Amino acid sequence: MMELGFLARTREVENRVDTLQPALQPALATFEAVVLPHLDAAYNLARWLARNEQDAEDVVQEAYLRAFRFFDGYRGGDGKAWVLEIVRNTYRSWLRRQSRYASAEPFDEMAHSGDFQVYTQEDAMTSDEERSRLRSCLEKLPEEFREVLVLRELEEMSYREISETSGLAIGTVMSRLSRARKRLEQCVRRYQREAAR
Amino acid sequence: MNCVPDRIEAYIDDELDAGERLALERHLATCAECSSTHTRLLEQKIAIKAAAPYYAAPPELRESIRTALQRAAVAESRPAAQAAFWRPLAIAASLLLVVSIGWNVRSLATARPPSNFVESLLDDHIRSLLAGHLVDVPSSDQHTVKPWFAGKLEFSPDVKNLDAEGFPLVGGRIEYIAGTRVAALVYRHRLHVINVFTWPAESSQAGPAQVSQHGYHVLHWTSGAMTYWAVSDVAMADLELLRKLYLDSSAQ
Numbered sequence: 270m271m272e273l274g275f276l277a278r279t280r281e282v283e284n285r286v287d288t289l290q291p292a293l294q295p296a297l298a299t300f301e302a303v304v305l306p307h308l309d310a311a312y313n314l315a316r317w318l319a320r321n322e323q324d325a326e327d328v329v330q331e332a333y334l335r336a337f338r339f340f341d342g343y344r345g346g347d348g349k350a351w352v353l354e355i356v357r358n359t360y361r362s363w364l365r366r367q368s369r370y371a372s373a374e375p376f377d378e379m380a381h382s383g384d385f386q387v388y389t390q391e392d393a394m395t396s397d398e399e400r401s402r403l404r405s406c407l408e409k410l411p412e413e414f415r416e417v418l419v420l421r422e423l424e425e426m427s428y429r430e431i432s433e434t435s436g437l438a439i440g441t442v443m444s445r446l447s448r449a450r451k452r453l454e455q456c457v458r459r460y461q462r463e464a465a466r
Numbered sequence: 467m468n469c470v471p472d473r474i475e476a477y478i479d480d481e482l483d484a485g486e487r488l489a490l491e492r493h494l495a496t497c498a499e500c501s502s503t504h505t506r507l508l509e510q511k512i513a514i515k516a517a518a519p520y521y522a523a524p525p526e527l528r529e530s531i532r533t534a535l536q537r538a539a540v541a542e543s544r545p546a547a548q549a550a551f552w553r554p555l556a557i558a559a560s561l562l563l564v565v566s567i568g569w570n571v572r573s574l575a576t577a578r579p580p581s582n583f584v585e586s587l588l589d590d591h592i593r594s595l596l597a598g599h600l601v602d603v604p605s606s607d608q609h610t611v612k613p614w615f616a617g618k619l620e621f622s623p624d625v626k627n628l629d630a631e632g633f634p635l636v637g638g639r640i641e642y643i644a645g646t647r648v649a650a651l652v653y654r655h656r657l658h659v660i661n662v663f664t665w666p667a668e669s670s671q672a673g674p675a676q677v678s679q680h681g682y683h684v685l686h687w688t689s690g691a692m693t694y695w696a697v698s699d700v701a702m703a704d705l706e707l708l709r710k711l712y713l714d715s716s717a718q
């Protein structure tokens with residue numbers, strides 16, 4: 270009985286999907302012009318989130334198909350923020366599929382805060398070794414922090430653009446960015462202390 | 467001007483207007499502490515750019531996306547061919563993808579996007595139907611369903627049997643929502659399925675009381691120490707009734 274209702278509902282969804290989709294063939298050229306230029310940004314974000322190439326490629330491929338199928342929902346404006354929002358959501362839903370029943374700690378903004386420690390000019394990173402330390406610290410940051418830092422420092426997006434991409438309020442973007450920087454610095458200093466021993 | 471550390475970050479991120487910038491620069495010139503914070507932040511910014519690789523898309527990904535888009539465009543222009551396009555994917559997965567992204571993008575046209583949180587509720591509801599994974603503990607008896615959650619969750623959900631009121635209990639399962647393990651209580655109402663996601667209330671989980679999209683409805687309420695999110699394709703009025711039944715039976 271439930272199956273019957275469910276099949277009927279599935280068909281209903283399919284019908285709705287059909288009515289959602291006008292002929293998209295002529296839209297392909299426009300889509301490619303608006304969205305393909307942001308492929309590097311899309312891959313960079315996915316690669317930093319997933320932290321490996323194969324998963325990043327899968328996420329971006331799925332995100333681009335999603336973006337194309339619903340390009341009629343795009344209302345102009347910042348194409349990059351639009352694409353990255355889809356990449357981000359695709360990644361999240363991919364992640365949910367991967368770790369459906371895995372236990373994980375909920376993300377707690379406050380638990381991840383920390384204070385800057387004073388450090389001097391001599392600490393400034395110069396060598397290859399220091400660069401690789403910072404990179405590994407960045408990779409180990411909690412995803413929520415890694416994401417805002419990548420969007421800000423690598424994609425050079427404004428707070429407003431990061432807010433559009435992430436769905437976070439601008440104030441949250443700012444505080445998260447600030448905590449991310451503190452966390453990153455703490456991690457680098459930990460490495461430095463270990464190296465000095 | 468007093469010391470305002472967060473303005474220094476806004477400054478290095480180029481988020482200040484001309485007046486604010488000038489005021490801050492004047493302050494930096496006279497305040498050793500803020501000046502050193504500024505130097506440190508700037509050095510970190512430079513270090514990140516120097517150390518963090520920018521991963522450009524591999525050429526073969528670009529090619530495979532173009533090919534997939536061409537195929538999708540052809541399939542879209544010939545509705546009859548849609549089945550062929552979707553064949554490589556599980557039908558369930560594709561429908562899910564379509565519905566969940568429809569939800570996403572539609573929202574761009576409206577004032578503000580729905581939270582990823584509401585989206586994930588909807589995703590989970592639809593997936594539970596499509597993947598045939600409705601319940602881990604199939605039972606219409608709340609005295610079977612409630613103990614089943616013990617040991618699997620850190621809280622004990624309030625499971626109610628509302629059969630007499632037209633909402634028979636189907637069972638329960640564990641869901642994973644917004645980074646938390648929650649209880650999903652499954653009810654039936656006529657031929658429809660209702661997922662009620664519940665966990666201990668947190669003020670940070672405050673959200674819209676009700677959302678409707680694509681024929682799906684989400685209704686939120688709290689009761690005692692618990693928060694509830696009911697998701698279904700039944701009419702919103704039916705979800706309202708379910709909420710009322712929940713609240714009434716708790717009040718007794």
Ligand SMILES: [Zn+2]
Pocket residue numbers: 468469470493497498499500501
């Ligand atoms: Zn100062």
